[in-house]
Every structure is written in C-alpha cells, then in structure tokens.
Amino acid sequence: MNELDLHLCHDLILSKDQMAIAPEGVEIITAIDSLIARVLGINVERISNDLTYQSIREWDSLSHVTLMIALETELGIKITDQIMLQLHSVGAIREFAQTHMIRADEGAKSAPTITVHRGLEGVYIERSTITNIDGERGVLEHRGYNIHDLVEQSSFEETVWLLLNGELPDAPTLAAFQEELRLHRELPAAIVDLVRMLAHAHPMEVLRTGISALGALACDDQDESQAAAMRSGLSLIAQIPTLIATHHAIRSGREPIAPHATLSHAKNFLYMLFGEEPSPSAVRFVDKDLIAHAEHGLNASAFVARVAIGCKANLYQERQRAVPMKKFHHHE
Template structure:
C-alpha cells in the first residue's frame, strides 16, 4: 500500500483495505464534508501543497487523490463497461433541476438572499410576517397588504379539535413525530376537493398560509400536553413570533426572546433546494396538494443529517464541558474520524451568513439571563475549528440556535421542530413555485445489477 493510501485510511479512520479506486466522497459515512476537508488538510501537510477550491472539488475520489499525489498512474482508457455507463451525480449534487426566483445562494461568497433581499437586511429590519409575505407573493408588502396577511395568519391559528386531541394522545412521542402526524391530519379538516379535481394555485396558497399559522400551534400544543398543562391561547393581536412563544412557554415571553425568535424564523425561512424543499416539490409536483407536500417536507426534515442535526449540536456544549476543553475535544473527534456538529455545509464555502444573526441574539439572551457558559464553549470550539474554516468547514446555522432555545428554558428535543416553524414559509413558497409551472419530477437510476437471469422453474 502506498503512502497516500495510508494517509487516506488514517485520516478517514478506515481500514486500509477499504481504500480503493472506487471509493468516493460521500460514498461512506466516514468521508463526509468534514472528513473531506480533513483529507485536504492532510494532503497539504504531507506534500507541501496548497489545496485551493478548484483542487478541493476535483479530489473527490481515491483515484483522483492517487493521481494527484503521484502514488499510482490511473488507467488511460476505461473498461468498455465503464465507458458505456451514464454519468451519475450521487445525491444530485451540482445538478440544477429547475429555475427559481425565491432564494439565491452564493456559497463561495457566503451570500443568501430572499427574492433579491439580503438576509442581513431582512434579519435586522423585517418582521417574520413581512418575510413570509415576500416569499409567497414575491414582493415586500405595503402597509395594507401586510395588515391583510397578518389577519390571515391570526385567523388560521386555531387548530381543529380532533387535531388537538391527536396531539394530546401523542404526548409520549418525540416532537417531530407528533408534528409530522398532526400536520398530516390537518389535511382531513381543510376544504375538501371534489373527487378527481386537483388543488388550484389559489387553494394551495390559502392552505399554505394556514399551515404557516397552524404548525407553530401544533408544536406549542404538543409541548404543553407533554409538560402536563393545557395549551395557552395567545392574544389575537400578538405578532407571529410573540404568539408562538406565548403558546410554547405558557407565559408571555421577554422582548429579547421575541426578537430572537423573529430573527430566527427569518434566517430559517428558506434555503433553496435543500432535501426537504425538494421533497415538498416532488410531492406537490405529483398534485398531492399543499398539506401533503408539507407533511412530506416535515418527514424529510426530521432526518438526522438534515434538520435533525440541530438537536445533536446542543449536546456539543455538554460534551465539551468548558471552554478550556474545546481544543482537546475537537482533536479527539477528528482522531476518531467523527464530525464536529454545527460546522460545515453542503453549499457554503465560507461562514454561513445566518450564523452572525443567531449568535448576536444568543449573546443578548445569555447576558439577559446572566449565563454565558454555553456561548463561551461554542466560541471556543469555533476557535479550535479555525484551521478548517478556510476549506468551508465554518460554523453553520445550527451551531448557536440550539443554545438559544436552551436559554429560553426549552428542552433540546424541540430544536428541530422550532426550525420547522420558520422553514414552513419557504416550503410553501417552493411548493407554490413548483405548482405554478409544474413538471413531474422523475429522475433516473443507473442500473448496475445483473441482467437476463433465468428463473429456475425446473427446480420447482
């Protein structure tokens, strides 16, 4: 085995016999985004080279790394079978499947815009209601339009009695399981379509606005039931963020808490074609309807490598224990080939632009509560991860969000559901855009199994 093969095995924490030409980035759990950056850092140290962004994108397989390091000479011509195979983009990475006018992301520059407006301007100056309107209607609302939209949201907050009963019966369930089930149940209590008819665009938009209002109330009601209390109905005139926090906490929140949640909902509202938004598009592209599309999105978002990562990040604070242990903890995780939760993103090559806003609110909440321990630990971990920042493994949106929820006195397992409350507006916008110019999303799989096998009828 060559030295570069040993370097790959050691850095990824895998057996040397697994290092083969067919091994690629994201083909195994150990070769995730952070594992890939660790490989690039190891190559830089071992060979005295600088792995720039172009090289980082090119060195995505053992074969490419071997060729780069000069350890082996790749074959000059592929085998006939390989030459006939379709080029496969695993995970659809790098593939644009449609056009959009909702969200623009520039991963290299760390840019995030909704309908052309910078996330920084929106997070600092807009209300969630304004951003929700912007995502759904395409423009910021004037005073009259905003008032109408706010009234629509307030009017839709009340949950059907059977859905509340269902949430009560699921008090034992994890928040995302209860949310997924209750969102699906909402479909049975909205306007019913005639047999054989599809949901119109206007019906889908109406259902989507109702879901933006109702999903927070499901999260709050389920949390109330599992906490042994009845859900608190917020005052009608309260804002979206205030109403949700009131129902969730069972008491009026502080102004700092409302500011945090308003900002958190905005930065979480949309992120282009992530897995859950794609899932919503696939479902509504099948004419399944808005509620079905968002049920599917919630199900996808709950996965541990999508929104589910938010809950795991909070545990980082407990694992590290103190700011002084941050460097040792990061080094130990990398030695074992494990990721550092809250760092790295499939899109951004620099710091996630949403991070600064969540950290700023965590600073405010920490100071308000006189407890900066969690903030100090996360900042120390970020400092320990600094060598990886240059390769795009910088803090992501999950890093500080969970700590903010903990500072509000909420349990860690609510982190993913709270993310959903903000993301619902984006899912609705994505689903509406799909429906407005629909095409059934139906990709292909490149078959590589056996062919033409004979069924053993004689043996029967």
C-alpha cells in the same frame, strides 16, 4: 462544448422554413411526441410546437429533468447544460431529435449511454428567482433582499409576504396579512385530541402526523388552483406554531394555551409555549430566527417536497413528506 454540441446548438436556432422535414423525420417526430407525452403524463394530442416548459402544470421542473434523461436514453447521447437550456419547447426538442437522429442513423443505432448521478450530485433541477444562496461568498438573498437587511429591518410576516408575492407589502397590506394569519391559528378539537394521544412521541413525528390530519380535515383534493394552495399554505404557517406549542404543553403535563388574538407571529408562539407574554428581546430573537429559516432553496426537505408536488400531491401531503427530513443529521 465539443464540435458536435456546437453544431447541434446552431441547428436549434434555425427556423422551420430552413429545415425541411424528410420522410424519416416524420417518424422521428412521432416517436419524440410519444416520448414527451409519456414522460409528462398527457395525451399525445396536446403535443404541439407551441407547448413550452412550465406552460402547463404537468411540465414542471422535475418533469423537465425526467424528460431530458429520457431524451438522452432515446437518442443515445449526452445532453449538455448548454443543449438543455435550448430544449425549452416541443418545437426545439423535435428539431434537436430530428437533426441528431438523421445524422446518427446511417447504420445501426448505437447503444445508449446512461450516466448515473449518485445522490443527484452535480444535477441542477431548478433555477429559482425566490432565493439566492452562495455558500462560498456567504450570500443569502430572498427576492433580491440580503438576509441581513431582512433580519434587522423586517418581520417574519413581512418576509413571508415577500417570499410569496415577490415584493414587500405596504402598511395596509401587511396589516391585513397579519390579521389573516391570526384568524387561522386555532387548531380543530380533533387535532388537539390527536396530539394528546401522541404526548410522548418525538416532536417531529407529532408535527408530521398533525399536518397530515389537518390536511385530512381541511383540504379539497379536487381544487388544484394556486388560490387553493395559497389558502393551505397560509393555514399551515398560522397553525404549525400552535401545533408545536400544543404538543409541548401536553407532554409537559399542562393544558395547551389558546392562540392570542392580537400578538405577532413570534410573540404568540412564545406566549403559547410559556403561558405569558415574552420580553421584547425574546420576541425579536425568535422573529429573527424565523426570518433566517423562512426559505432554504433546495435542501433535502425542499427536494422531497418538490418530488411530492411533482407527483400531484397537495400542500398538506407535500409538507407531511418534507417535515421528517428535518429530523435527520444530513438534512442540510
């Protein structure tokens, strides 16, 4: 961090009582408020010192990165990682902009410097508490639990609950969750008919199209609540194995097998694929594989999903865009 950065970070922690707003500062704040409102897509009247990162739906991780880039362009400076960590509220951004622009604007404003990050190389867009991936050390953790412990001692359903809720379920909670998944396995008849039309298409294309159609049949675009997203997510977790098995059966010249009412997630998937109850070893192998691939952090499909969600897509629309990324060689 250079000397200017140190001065700017120091100014950010000064209280409002210590920083007098000069007349030109009012104009700066007005301009910054307009920029924040434009980037977040909200009315400027909603801008206040108390507005913070992730306190509203519009200020998500993608919007925050976009806001930092816009500030770099507006102020004509490079916002370092240290400064970015400080700019977590409207109040902090106002003070930062006022301090910099009053210092810099003694003469003509210098031309902005724009840094292009090809392929987002070196750009961090999120800090996740869900998954920790350290490729150099060979570490993969879900909610603090080592993946090796989860694979050996957990089940896919238990791991899904952990990822969604941040803690492992007790026995009654897990049983209720397993039952909820079982109740959502069946596909609407219209989806099965659609899969018949796509019998010879690539499985990933069928999966993408099937998810889109499920969303058209089941999703309420007006409900943006977390509860609605959770319902959609549970339905997709339950129905995607059925969708895959249905296409596999149809393109193999067989009639699809309906989901089993009592089998586990992995066991039911194998049952629908092959038409008979699988061996315990086969079930455990698939269950381990599902656990290992349950969450990816920020690979290509996860990034596409974040972009879609940042554009206010619902969960089905987001999955529809993310799934095709898994078809390509450079997905990881």
